[in-house]
Amino acid sequence: TNNHLRHVESMASLPSGAGKISHLNAVILGEALASEEDDLVFPSDDFSRQALIPSPQKYLEMYRRSIEDPAGFWSDIASEFYWKQRWQDHVYSENLDVRNGNVKIEWFKGGITNICYNCLDRNIEAGLADKIALYWEANEPGIDASLTYSQLLQRVCQLANYLKAIGVKKGDAVIIYLPMLLELPITMLACARIGAVHSVVFAGFSSESLAQRIVDCKPKAVITCNAVKRGPKTINLKDIVDAALVESAKDGVSVDVCLTYENQLAMKRQDTKWQEGRDIWWEDVVPKYPTTCDVEWVDAEDPLFLLYTSGSTGKPKGVLHTTGGYMVYTATTFKYAFDYKPTDVYWCTADCGWITGHSYVTYGPMLNGAKIVLFEGNLTILKHAILFQHALDVSIDSYIFTCYMQAPNYPHPGRCWDIVDKYKVTIFYTAPTLHVKRCSRKSLRVLGSVGEPINPSAWRWFFNVVGDSRCPISDTWWQTETGGFMITPLPGAWPQKPGSATFPFFGVQPVIVDEKGVEIEGECSGYLCVKSSWPGAFRTLYGDHERYETTYFKPFPGYYFTGDGCSRDKDGYHWLTGRVDDVINVSGHRIGTAEVESALVSHPQCAEAAVVGVEHEIKGQGIYAFVTLVEGVSYSEELRKSLILTVRNQIGAFAAPDKIHWAPGLPKTRSGKIMRRILRKIASRQLDELGDTSTLAEPGVVDQLIALADC
Numbered sequence: 001t002n003n004h005l006r007h008v009e010s011m012a013s014l015p016s017g018a019g020k021i022s023h024l025n026a027v028i029l030g031e032a033l034a035s036e037e038d039d040l041v042f043p044s045d046d047f048s049r050q051a052l053i054p055s056p057q058k059y060l061e062m063y064r065r066s067i068e069d070p071a072g073f074w075s076d077i078a079s080e081f082y083w084k085q086r087w088q089d090h091v092y093s094e095n096l097d098v099r100n101g102n103v104k105i106e107w108f109k110g111g112i113t114n115i116c117y118n119c120l121d122r123n124i125e126a127g128l129a130d131k132i133a134l135y136w137e138a139n140e141p142g143i144d145a146s147l148t149y150s151q152l153l154q155r156v157c158q159l160a161n162y163l164k165a166i167g168v169k170k171g172d173a174v175i176i177y178l179p180m181l182l183e184l185p186i187t188m189l190a191c192a193r194i195g196a197v198h199s200v201v202f203a204g205f206s207s208e209s210l211a212q213r214i215v216d217c218k219p220k221a222v223i224t225c226n227a228v229k230r231g232p233k234t235i236n237l238k239d240i241v242d243a244a245l246v247e248s249a250k251d252g253v254s255v256d257v258c259l260t261y262e263n264q265l266a267m268k269r270q271d272t273k274w275q276e277g278r279d280i281w282w283e284d285v286v287p288k289y290p291t292t293c294d295v296e297w298v299d300a301e302d303p304l305f306l307l308y309t310s311g312s313t314g315k316p317k318g319v320l321h322t323t324g325g326y327m328v329y330t331a332t333t334f335k336y337a338f339d340y341k342p343t344d345v346y347w348c349t350a351d352c353g354w355i356t357g358h359s360y361v362t363y364g365p366m367l368n369g370a371k372i373v374l375f376e377g378n379l380t381i382l383k384h385a386i387l388f389q390h391a392l393d394v395s396i397d398s399y400i401f402t403c404y405m406q407a408p409n410y411p412h413p414g415r416c417w418d419i420v421d422k423y424k425v426t427i428f429y430t431a432p433t434l435h436v437k438r439c440s441r442k443s444l445r446v447l448g449s450v451g452e453p454i455n456p457s458a459w460r461w462f463f464n465v466v467g468d469s470r471c472p473i474s475d476t477w478w479q480t481e482t483g484g485f486m487i488t489p490l491p492g493a494w495p496q497k498p499g500s501a502t503f504p505f506f507g508v509q510p511v512i513v514d515e516k517g518v519e520i521e522g523e524c525s526g527y528l529c530v531k532s533s534w535p536g537a538f539r540t541l542y543g544d545h546e547r548y549e550t551t552y553f554k555p556f557p558g559y560y561f562t563g564d565g566c567s568r569d570k571d572g573y574h575w576l577t578g579r580v581d582d583v584i585n586v587s588g589h590r591i592g593t594a595e596v597e598s599a600l601v602s603h604p605q606c607a608e609a610a611v612v613g614v615e616h617e618i619k620g621q622g623i624y625a626f627v628t629l630v631e632g633v634s635y636s637e638e639l640r641k642s643l644i645l646t647v648r649n650q651i652g653a654f655a656a657p658d659k660i661h662w663a664p665g666l667p668k669t670r671s672g673k674i675m676r677r678i679l680r681k682i683a684s685r686q687l688d689e690l691g692d693t694s695t696l697a698e699p700g701v702v703d704q705l706i707a708l709a710d711c
């Protein structure tokens with residue numbers, strides 16, 4: 001520790017950098033560090049010595065270049081990939097300021113490449129043909145599989161050939177509704193290989209949510225499987241797809257092909273409902289195609305995928321990522337934030353249905369030629385539950401099976417540590433669970449966390465218990481929209497502060513602004529924005545560029561607005577404080593209050609609904625719904641259940657409200673606007689902090705709501 005401190009202190013004599021990055025220099029002032037020493041956790045000398053970024057100086061040197069010369073910095077990195085043709089003239093061009101015309105971001109425009117080629121063919125040519133690309137671990141212990149890089153390429157090519165044969169072309173959308181089978185990353189890569197745009201829908205979404213996405217992107221094909229096991233339960237996915245296809249047809253969008261993988265571990269084909277002509281068994285067609293397939297070369301700015309995410313209003317947004325910048329950014333963030341070495345075995349427990357599974361199960365690690373563990377049981381969504389299980393004497397079983405259908409503790413609570421030991425995982429990106437002592441976890445060297453602020457005590461437990469005080473923690477702050485990590489520790493480079501995501505990644509300029517959009521310097525807190533683009537940034541919302549500008553670039557002109565609050569301490573460390581908009585973060589996943597509200601009001605007996613987030617000891621935030629019923633209907637337990645069922649059916653089980661609060665009236669201003677500030681206080685029972693209620697149209701409704709709080 002002292003060695004490291006001296007090392008950092010010696011940097012105080014470095015010349016300070018340009019004004020815009022001066023806050024970063026604050027941290028290298030020995031004085032500032034010394035006074036905060038108690039809060040700092042230093043990487044061991046052994047770790048730092050072998051780290052890609054072994055010191056603050058190295059970070060600062062690279063960060064400074066990435067800001068002062070982004071074109072040079074990123075084109076050097078991009079040159080390590082295969083480009084059929086190099087990008088033209090400008091490495092990037094951007095306009096993030098709505099006052100200067102439409103928002104536009106382009107990286108490596110004119111560069112011709114293919115991300116599947118860079119993940120597979122390029123690595124195989126570099127000698128990784130026989131290296132394991134994917135280890136697959138089934139829900140059921142004892143069942144597993146693996147694919148080397150060359151085997152994976154063959155599987156990808158067969159599917160790519162099939163897709164071409166049924167007429168899927170460059171630019172066409174393909175919806176993927178699959179659980180964590182090998183076929184999921186295979187399908188993503190096959191789409192990328194032929195230039196088709198994949199849109200993975202997490203296989204926990206309901207048929208209605210799936211239908212909504214089908215209607216929005218009009219896919220050429222839907223790829224799914226008949227069923228999946230979640231713990232001891234069998235979930236019939238094909239039934240959900242069938243219902244979604246009926247729904248979307250009503251909206252005029254019909255899908256010609258539903259390619260269905262027969263997941264024999266869960267259900268036999270004879271038990272699967274079938275529509276001749278439309279439905280095709282994967283196993284009947286795909287293996288017949290050749291194991292090589294020419295690549296469709298695409299422009300760096302051609303779309304790679306759409307991923308729907310919740311916003312504060314309206315229907316889900318189709319976040320669009322393009323090829324070149326996303327490729328360079330996910331590969332680079334993966335490499336540095338996890339201090340990746342070719343000998344590592346990497347396991348990210350996220351499902352490919354979320355952005356984490358796109359950037360850090362599939363593309364980022366594969367571009368680095370990593371050995372990747374894929375686990376059929378999804379854990380990330382339960383991050384919060386797992387993190388706090390140790391602190392609260394609660395059982396999460398019912399929570400898993402009723403809300404998420406996930407089974408991290410199947411068949412026993414130490415399952416994930418068994419997997420760590422079995423594959424000798426060295427980099428583990430998830431959240432910790434109980435019962436760690438019975439397994440060795442000796443192989444671990446880096447731990448990662450994502451999705452929500454991690455509080456200092458949970459951080460220390462993760463660090464001390466799971467990592468035996470040996471493994472740096474990468475608390476990665478980012479979003480579906482950002483494509484990759486934005487604020488993250490680089491293991492070995494910096495002393496860490498438990499609960500802080502630390503410093504920006506290369507090329508990222510976070511700024512904290514006040515309500516007026518004025519940038520605040522030094523120690524402060526406010527709204528987190530980003531100045532200027534980075535290669536992994538999303539380029540638009542599919543089919544709605546105006547909503548893209550309104551949501552992200554108009555609130556604080558000149559900046560990308562993240563929707564998060566953030567503070568920066570005197571040493572320049574960043575502390576994320578959660579969403580500042582009407583988005584709820586439940587167990588690290590985003591749910592828009594408006595979506596839950598519109599599901600509730602679709603119930604024939606619900607007249608109006610207002611949904612707010614409330615602190616939840618297991619999930620981080622819980623969903624709290626105020627509902628007004630139609631005239632003449634009285635509230636009952638039965639109605640409560642049926643309201644919750646409506647939300648489960650329309651969005652998915654994970655969006656089910658934790659609490660329904662019957663509200664004969666809602667607090668509104670005279671102009672009819674619901675005062676959510678008051679609802680949040682009532683939901684969290686902070687009744688002495690209701691503030692001024694005199695501007696309400698009917699002040700009496702507040703007392704009425706309080707009286708009904710626990711009914």
Ligand code: WT7
Pocket residue numbers: 309355356449450451452453454475476477478479480481501562563564576577578579585588589590
């Ligand atoms: C929102 C983005 C990015 C993958 C998972 C969720 C919150 C994310 C952190 C973190 C504090 C975090 C933010 C953000 N968030 N990572 N390390 N510390 N908060 O992706 O569904 O797009 O949600 O998750 O509030 O805005 P997402």
